[in-house]
Amino acid sequence: MKIILVLLETQWIIRLMFAYTLTDEQNLHTSLLTGYNRDLRPGYDRNKPLGINASFYLFSINDFDLNTGKFTITGVFLLNWNDERLSWNPATYNQGNTTSIPQKKIWLPNFINVNPFKDIKGLGSDLITVDVDYSGLCSWYAVQAFEVICDPDVTKYPFDTQYCALKFFIWGYDKTAVNLYFESSRVILTLYSENGIWEITDSTTHKQLHFHGNEEFVVGFHLKRRTDYYIASLILPISSISLLLGFVFLLPAESGERVGFATTILLSTVVYLTIIQGKLPEASEPNMSILGYILVSYVLSGTILVVFVIISLRIQNSPCDKPIPGIFVRFVVCCRRKRKMVDVKDIDSKSTIFKEDEDSQVTWKDVGTYFDLVCFFISVIQFMVTVTVYFSLVCA
Template identity: 45%
Template structure:
């Protein structure tokens, strides 16, 4: 029992001796550390070798990506470590203090600045988070902030597109002889990442490269758009509306609603085109969106359908007194015989030449029959052309 009490007392004494320092001890430590400290001088006692700086990026969230303005914003954290021997001390001298917190404005920190900011260039860090310093002079700096950079979007296959956006930084004032920046991990840490409802991260990369004596730090994100929303709310309604325009040829000519229906559907396609143009960048590089070409095809085909509707209405309004060319009458009657399967005996006779055929008395066919045959041809042709456009678009976007 006495041994048990002795062990408890020993543990309490050890614990007390380790954590018994107070604010006075820490204040004395600060006074001694910064009495002759010059934050303008780079850390590292050996000036013949560059200072080793280790970095790691932790992505927290993708805030926004505005393709029209090329604005890409993410929330993230840089964890940066280095050693500054001037900030080392003997823990026994200061009542076993092994670490402390220091505002970044009081010590030397790596001067790392953005290369591709959306507006103004800015450096890493703020005094919202302090630098953790231990008794060996090892500094652990966490820079938590929102990064706004330029990312030129490639919307060729929008909304099935993939984007590659980078956060790019450089140590302007410190060349490779002064600073050696490295990433222990080649990928971005996604431990605390909140999934985006619009973008899926397919791959990430952390790396450094040297150009003109300066070290550049790059954080790359490979993004893929989640296209389900756009497919259900944009592409499918747009395609259904466009295909619906072909059914104008099913409406009776006597109804008087064909031209109004066709023009209304055409204007709807134009509205969809306007919506797409507002979402996409105005630049033509690297490529214009295939979806824009699809909508443009819908509008052009819709205009042709409207012209065909007007032409069909004019044909339907012709009276029997209006002369019908012989060739048109033959085509109309031949199509009627093929559809009905009752070819006349005169059509099965061989003719010696086209001149003899044209001299024969053409069969009877009204302008109303011509309008119906024309509507059937336009209906099938427009459906076929709409289907071809959709197949080409999804074939290119796949």
């Protein structure tokens, strides 16, 4: 036990004797930065490119405005490279192995975002430091909020998927001078906080040749919209309202509420169309939203139904002494035959005969009643076809 205590005490004394102090780090900075030219890239052999290892960590998706195409995220670039001018012998500075140097005092790769939403600016800020170890290995954690342009495709809104990318150049250096490569082919999401609207289905980090022949560094995100909110607050309400349009023909004509009911439903559809148009970009490329076309079809069909309601009321309120055109009479007789079939049992077989209605028994009210039934069935069929077409297109 005494031996162990003696060893621990000896180790503690040695650490105090060779502790890395503020004076040591100050002397280290003075030695490293004296005569250091931050305008020259590292590398004694100028015929070999400087290798830079890059990784991108995503923190959060802040915003994606479909109207302006502004995609905003917060993340950090981790860039590693060797600068031989910043190497030292740890024994000279009481075993000091690492230090931090403000980024404005040493050479940095001029990482420029080339698809910004506003101003073009470089990576990092004067508040950020670079970690340097005794071998000259520099580690730059460039934390930043990135605002870039992302052209949205709202064809399948709100079941849409988007691809947004951050694009960078190392300004002033070509691939013969600086060779950057990504450590991972995907964005690292270990620090990511989930977004309530968008889900990241995939990501990519890669290099590609720009049309000028320069290398472009891309950090891309494949996004999928979370649709639960939109189904509950948009799709189901507008579908229910549109389905109600057909039921106006089941209201008694004597109630006097038909036109008001149909107009209210039509105005509700127009309000939803206005809400959706406020969320979608005004551009028509690459395509307009399918949902926009569906809502326009709902508005047009609602307008036609209001006209049919007025026509139906005019028919049912026509004077009794006004002659009924023959086509209307045949229409009513045909509908009656389909509804009043009488089965007659025979000894050998069953046969179906129709009970004929006299043309003289057809009134304007009968014409209006069957006209309402036909309009109701057409409206329901049209609604079902529209919904089926919409979901088949967005799910394709």
